[in-house]
Amino acid sequence: xxxxxxxxxxxxxxxxxxxxxxxxxxxxxxxxxxxxxxxxxxxxxxxxxxxxxxxxxxxxxxxxxxxxxxxxxxxxxxxxxxxxxxxxxxxxxxxxx
Amino acid sequence: xxxxxxxxxxxxxxxxxxxxxxxxxxxxxxxxxxxxxxxxxxxxxxxxxxxxxxxxxxxxxxxxxxxxxxxxxxxxxxxxxxxxxxxxxxxxxxxxx
DNA sequence: TTGATAGGCAAGTGACCACTTGCCTATGGT
DNA sequence: ACCATAGGCAAGTGGTCACTTGCCTATCAA
Numbered sequence: 001x002x003x004x005x006x007x008x009x010x011x012x013x014x015x016x017x018x019x020x021x022x023x024x025x026x027x028x029x030x031x032x033x034x035x036x037x038x039x040x041x042x043x044x045x046x047x048x049x050x051x052x053x054x055x056x057x058x059x060x061x062x063x064x065x066x067x068x069x070x071x072x073x074x075x076x077x078x079x080x081x082x083x084x085x086x087x088x089x090x091x092x093x094x095x096x097x
Numbered sequence: 098x099x100x101x102x103x104x105x106x107x108x109x110x111x112x113x114x115x116x117x118x119x120x121x122x123x124x125x126x127x128x129x130x131x132x133x134x135x136x137x138x139x140x141x142x143x144x145x146x147x148x149x150x151x152x153x154x155x156x157x158x159x160x161x162x163x164x165x166x167x168x169x170x171x172x173x174x175x176x177x178x179x180x181x182x183x184x185x186x187x188x189x190x191x192x193x194x
Numbered sequence: 195t196t197g198a199t200a201g202g203c204a205a206g207t208g209a210c211c212a213c214t215t216g217c218c219t220a221t222g223g224t
Numbered sequence: 225a226c227c228a229t230a231g232g233c234a235a236g237t238g239g240t241c242a243c244t245t246g247c248c249t250a251t252c253a254a
Contacts, residue, residue, distance in 0.1 A: 003109065006106050006107055006112070007107060009103050009106070009107075010103055010104060010106075010107035011241090011242075012100065013242085015103070018184050019183070019184075022183070022184050022186065028200075028201090029200070029201065030199090030200065030201090044242095044243075045243065045244060045245085046200095046201080047202090047203095047243075047244070047245085048242070048243050048244075050201075050202075051241095051242075051243080052242085068200095068250095068251060068252080069199070069200050069201075069250065069251040069252065070200070070201090070251090071200080071201070075184065075186075077184050077185050077186055080181045080184055080185060081185070083181065084177045084180065084181055086116070086119070087115050087116075087119050087172065087174050087177055088174050088177060088178070089119065089172075089174055108211090108212075110212085125230075125231090126230070126231065127229090127230070127231090141212095141213075142213070142214060142215085143230095143231080144213075144214070144215085144232090144233095145212070145213050145214075147231075147232075148212075148213080149212085165220095165221060165222075165230095166220065166221040166222065166229070166230050166231075167221090167230070167231090168230075168231070
C-alpha cells in the first residue's frame with residue numbers, strides 16, 4: 001500500500017537504513033546498527049532499529065530472509081518506482097534566453 | 098530540503114491536497130476546503146487546511162501568490178522529481194519463461 | 195551443557211503533530 | 225460607512241510515534 005510507503009519514508013532514520021541497504025544488501029540487524037553509528041553518528045538501541053525495520057518491511061521496502069540465527073535484510077525499491085508520479089506533470093524544457 | 102518534502106508527504110490529507118492541485122492550479126484556501134469535502138469526504142476546518150498548506154509551502158511543493166483578498170495556490174512538482182532516485186537500482190527486465 | 199551471540203515481545207515514556215477554537219486583519223461590494 | 229468574504233495568529237488538546245528498558249527464545253561453538 002502506498003500509504004505505508006509514505007509513512008515508512010517519513011522518518012529520517014529509516015531513510016538512512018535504506019541508504020545502507022541500497023549500498024549493500026543482506027545486512028543483519030547488528031550490522032545495520034553498527035553502520036548507523038559509525039557512518040551516520042546515530043546511536044540507537046537495537047530495538048529501535050528492529051522496529052524501524054519492521055515498519056520498512058510492512059511497507060515492502062525491505063525483505064528479510066532467515067538463515068540459522070541470522071536474519072538478512074534486502075532493499076526492495078519497487079514500491080518507490082511510481083509512488084510520486086501521480087503529481088508529476090510535463091515540465092517545459094528549458095529554453096535558454 | 099528533501100527532509101521537508103518527506104515530512105510534507107507523510108500526511109494523507111496533504112497528499113489529497115496535492116491531488117487537487119495537480120488537477121487544477123490556482124485554487125484558494127476555501128476552494129480546497131470545499132473540494133476536500135465534496136470529493137474526498139474530508140470535513141476539516143479551514144485552519145487545518147491552512148496549516149497543511151503552510152507545510153506544503155515550506156517544502157516548496159506548493160507556491161502561493163496573493164492577489165487582492167485572494168491567495169492562489171499552485172503545485173510545484175519539481176522537488177518530487179529526484180526525491181526517490183537515491184534508492185532506485187536497475188531492475189532486470191522481465192524475461193518471460 | 196554451558197555460555198555467547200542474534201533476535202523477538204511487550205509495556206512505559208516523552209515529544210511531536212494534526213486539529214480545533216476563538217479572536218483579529220484586510221480586501222471588496224453595496 | 226457598513227457588512228460579508230478571504231485569510232492569519234495563537235493557545236490548547238488528544239493521539240500517534242520513536243525510543244527505551246527488561247525479559248525471553250533460538251542458534252551455534254567450546
